[in-house]
Amino acid sequence: MLRIVIALVFISCGTPHNARYSRQQAQHTLQSLSQPGVLVGEFTLTKVTDGDTVRVDGLDSSLRLLGIDTEEIFHHEKERRALESAPTFADYVKAQRGDSKRPVKMSTPMGEQAWKWAEQYFTIGAKVRVERDDPKQIRDAYDRYLAYVFVQKDGKWVNYNVEAVRAGMAPYFTKYGYSRRFDAEFKAAEAEAKAAHRGIWSDQTMHYPDYDEREKWWNARGDFVRQFEQDAAGKDDFIDLTDWDALDRVEAHKGKPVTVLGTVGSVYLGDKGPTRVMLSRRRGSDFPIIFFDKDLFAASKLADWKGEFVRVRGTITEYTNKHNGKTQLQIVVDRPSQIELSPVPEPEAQP
Numbered sequence: 001m002l003r004i005v006i007a008l009v010f011i012s013c014g015t016p017h018n019a020r021y022s023r024q025q026a027q028h029t030l031q032s033l034s035q036p037g038v039l040v041g042e043f044t045l046t047k048v049t050d051g052d053t054v055r056v057d058g059l060d061s062s063l064r065l066l067g068i069d070t071e072e073i074f075h076h077e078k079e080r081r082a083l084e085s086a087p088t089f090a091d092y093v094k095a096q097r098g099d100s101k102r103p104v105k106m107s108t109p110m111g112e113q114a115w116k117w118a119e120q121y122f123t124i125g126a127k128v129r130v131e132r133d134d135p136k137q138i139r140d141a142y143d144r145y146l147a148y149v150f151v152q153k154d155g156k157w158v159n160y161n162v163e164a165v166r167a168g169m170a171p172y173f174t175k176y177g178y179s180r181r182f183d184a185e186f187k188a189a190e191a192e193a194k195a196a197h198r199g200i201w202s203d204q205t206m207h208y209p210d211y212d213e214r215e216k217w218w219n220a221r222g223d224f225v226r227q228f229e230q231d232a233a234g235k236d237d238f239i240d241l242t243d244w245d246a247l248d249r250v251e252a253h254k255g256k257p258v259t260v261l262g263t264v265g266s267v268y269l270g271d272k273g274p275t276r277v278m279l280s281r282r283r284g285s286d287f288p289i290i291f292f293d294k295d296l297f298a299a300s301k302l303a304d305w306k307g308e309f310v311r312v313r314g315t316i317t318e319y320t321n322k323h324n325g326k327t328q329l330q331i332v333v334d335r336p337s338q339i340e341l342s343p344v345p346e347p348e349a350q351p
Contacts, residue, residue: 038181040130040147048122051114051169054149056128064144066133067161067179067186068170070118071111071200071208079107089206103214110200110207114169121160122151129157133180136243141280148182165189168199171211174222177229216345224309224342228261241281250287250316250329259313260331262287264305270294277302279310288330290319300339309342 043056051070055062074080086092096106122128129150132138137146150157162182164170166189172179179186193201200207208214232238239249241262250258262279265286269275275297278286289312291297302310314331321327333339 037135038132042127042129045122045126045128048119051118062144063147064140065161066146066148067173068164069173070114070170072105072107073111073115074107103210108206110205117169138244162189166193168193168201175218177225178222220343220345221309241279241287254316257315261311263309264302267303290330290332305341311340313338
C-alpha cells in the first residue's frame with residue numbers, strides 16, 4: 001500500500017524521488033485516497049499478463065481491465081495436450097464445459113492470440129494512463145485494480161479496453177455491470193468487430209462458440225446492477241458491497257435498514273445454528289446474510305445462486321461470537337420479500 005501512496009504522490013504532487021516521505025505525509029495521502037477520482041495517474045507499463053490484465057510500476061497489484069474479458073491463455077502443458085488430443089475443437093470445448101449449466105472459461109488459441117495482440121499494442125517501459133470507471137470502484141474480488149488503460153497513439157490517448165473490443169479480441173463484458181463512462185463506445189466497437197468478422201466473431205479462429213449465450217447472461221446481470229444504481233441514486237442506504245467504502249457505510253447504518261448488492265459466495269449450512277450466506281466482496285471481507293429459518297433459506301434459492309447477484313433489504317445488526325469475542329455486522333432475513341435475485345436466462349440446450 002505504501003508503494004501506491006508514494007507513486008500517487010509523485011504523480012499528483014510532484015514530490016522529488018529523493019525527498020524524505022514522512023509518516024504524516026503518508027497518512028495525509030491515505031486520507032485523500034479515501035475519496036479517489038477516476039484518474040489514477042500515469043505509470044510505466046511493466047508486464048502484459050494476458051489480453052485483459054497488465055502490470056504497471058508503482059502499484060502493488062495487477063490491473064484488471066474493465067469492459068473486456070479475453071479468452072484464457074494456456075497456463076499449463078496439460079491444457080495444450082487436452083486440446084491436441086481432442087478429435088475436434090468442438091469436442092475440446094464440450095469436454096471443458098462438462099455438465100456446467102453456464103458457459104465456462106477455458107484456454108483457447110484465441111486467448112493466446114489476444115495476449116499476443118496486447119503485447120504488440122502495448123510497449124513495455126512506455127507510459128500509460130490509468131483511469132477508473134467510478135471513484136468508488138477500485139479493486140475486484142482478487143484485489144486487482146479495476147481500470148481502463150490509455151496508450152498514446154499518434155499523440156492521442158487511446159482507450160485500450162475499447163480498442164481490444166474493436167479488434168475482436170474480446171466482447172463487451174457486462175457480467176459485473178455496464179461501463180458507466182464508455183458504454184456507447186464499447187457497443188459501437190463490438191458492433192464494428194462483429195460486422196467485420198474480426199477475432200472472436202470470425203469462423204476462422206478457434207474461440208468460444210457460445211458468445212450469444214454468454215452475452216444474454218452477462219447483460220441480464222448488467223441490467224440488474226444498472227437498476228440498483230438507478231434505485232440507489234441519491235440514497236445513502238443503498239450499498240454496493242464492492243464499493244471501497246462499503247463496510248464503512250454498513251457500519252454507519254448499524255441498527256438501520258439498508259439495501260445491499262452483492263454476489264452469492266460461500267454458504268454455511270447450520271445444523272444447530274443459523275445458516276450463513278456470504279455475499280462476496282473481497283478476500284477476507286465478505287458480508288454475512290443470516291437465516292434462522294431453514295425453510296426460508298431453501299425458498300430463497302440462494303443455494304443455487306452462487307456467483308450471481310442478489311439484493312438484500314434488512315436492518316444492520318451486530319453479532320458477538322461468545323467463544324472468541326469477535327463481532328460482525330450482518331443482516332438477518334426473516335421474510336422472503338427481503339431477497340431479490342438477479343434474473344438468469346435459462347441455459348441453452350447443449351448438443
